[in-house]
Amino acid sequence: MERLISKTKGDRWIWLIVILLSVWSLLAVYSATGTLAYKKGVASEQFLIKHLVMIIGGIALMYFSHLLDYRYYAGISKILMVITIPLLAYTLLFGANVNEASRWVTIPIINQTFQTSDLAKLALITFLARSLSRKQENIKDVKKAFLPIMGSVCGVFVLIALANLSTALMLFGVSILLLIIGRISIKQISIVCLAGLILLSGVMLLGPRRKTYISRIETFLHPEKANPDKSFQANQAKIAIATGGVFGKGPGNSTQRNYLPHPYSDFVFALIIEEYGMIGGVGLVLLYLVFLYRCVLIVTQSPKAFGALLAAGLSFSLTIQAFANMAVAVGLGPVTGVPLPLVSMGGTSILFTSVAFGIILSVSRDNDEKKEKSQEKVIVGEISALA
Template identity: 80%
Template sequence: MKKILDRTKGDRWIWLIVILLSILSLMAIYSSTGTIAYKNDKSAEQYLVKHLVMIVGGLALMYFSHLLDYRYYAGISKVLMVITIPLLLYTLIFGNHVNDASRWVTIPVINQTFQTSDLAKLALITFLARTLTRKQENIKDVNKAFIPIMGSVCIVFILIALANLSTALMLFGVSILLLIVGRISIRQILIVCLAGMVLLTGVILLGSRRQTYISRVQAFIHPEKADPDKSFQANQSKIAIATGGILGKGPGNSTQRNFLPHPYSDFVFAVIVEEWGLVGGLVLVLLYLVFLYRCVLIVTHSPKAFGALLAAGLSFSLTIQAFANMAVAVGLGPVTGVPLPLVSMGGTSILFTSVAFGIILSVSRDIEEKKGLDVPEKKPAAGNRNKIIVGEIPAMG
């Protein structure tokens, strides 16, 4: 154990945030799985143990991911993209259908399902960070830089959006932020946004889930006119939050967990606020804000463009997802199926999220090691595109 702790590097605040989120997750999942355990003739402890195994597995993946030099993820991103696009296609055609959506595939032998969009998020962000870094000398060139970047973003967006529009929109937003950070011209970014709007319109009008999207938006805009079944989840979530008060009902005392369809995943934030009150909700919000702040520091101190873009993209993705989940719970957005990172009960989603945290910590570890050596960075040669200093890219404000 001492050897593991000695080799644990990177931002200590992020490690602390991960541990706190994991502990909070275990308490919330144990409390919110009573109803589903009863329906499935199981005990809540069985779900807790399963979730604990995934948390421990995620921490292990995060540890090994942070030990790997983040530069290796540039090469890994190419492999991930080659795997991701066919896998997304396979999921759409042969994946497990739940609520008219095909988002999951079953892993042979272990019989464990996983959501392919989780892998796609990791693949696209790392690939964009790599491409933007390598194409800096030709960043304004349409054929050499813009088309490959736009193509990867639009292909992944449409393949995810057909089954999971909310995740696709968030990933598209993160991609746009990375393009801005990566010095893509405003005109080209507007073209990407226009292409995204065209694809989005096509998904809504021609996709098999168009009625679901339209009904959710209508229920959000006009809840008084909505079908009670369509607004049921949102209403139960609001009741949970409203009855939580300042200090909450206490751990394990949630009542709305018996009515919310997914109190352990999509609406786990509502259960946390009901049991821990406004104070517990604010603490959770603060943890994600501190995480984002620490990532901003990592981005601004990273000596290489790839590390800065990698940390920026992954941190944007995680925090946007977190606040999207909490916004839905408090009624600030239409209902989506977006989980709360490291808190919602999940299988492989926890593992992919943990890898994302580990990659950010790998960038942070590299910064620490360079500071420890106290050796000034040499300015790269003009022809070396892989060693562009962050000063050449306005990574963050």
């Protein structure tokens, strides 16, 4: 154990945030899965143990990911992109249909489903960071830099948007942020945004889930005219938040978990506010804000463009996802299927999120090691001068 702790490097605040989010996740999921366990005729502890195994597995992946030099992820990103594009297409055509969406692929033998968009987020962000850092000398060149980057962003966007529009929009937004940081010209970024708008319009008007997307937007914009069944989730979440008050009902005392369709995943933030009150909700928001702040420090301290872009892209992705989930729970956005990072129940989401945290910590670890070496050189130089 001491050897493991001694090898744990990187930003200590991020490690602390991961531990706090994991503990909070266990408490929330255990409370939220009571009704689900009753419906399935099993004990709540069964879901808790499965979730605990996933969290432990996620922390293990994060630990090994942070030990690997972040520069290796540049090469890995090419392999991930080669795997991701066909896998997203396969998911659309042959994936497991859950809640009227083909987002999951069933892994043979273990019979466990995983959401391919989780892999796609990691693949695209690492690939963009690699491409932008390596093409800085030719960053204005349309053929060598712009077209390959635009093709990867738009291709992944369409393949994800056909089944999961909210995740696709967030990933597209993160990609635009990376293009801005990577010194792509405003003109070229405008072209990417225009292409994304055209593709979005096509998905909204012609895609297989067009009716679902339009219905959710109409329900959000005009809740008074919406079918009660369509606004049921949002209304129950609002009741949970309203009854939570300042201090909440206490851990395990939620009543809306019996009515919310997904209190352990999509609407876990509403359940947290109900049980822990406004104080708990604000505390959770602060954890993600502190995480973003620590990541910004890592980005500004990184001497290499790839490390800075990698940490920026992954941190923006996780933070935007967190605030999108919380915004939906409090009624500031249409209902989506976006989980709360490291808090919502969900196997592949936790594992891929943990890898993303691990990569950020790998960049942080490299920054710390370079800083230590620089300080050692200064000390040696001072000693030599005195001698």
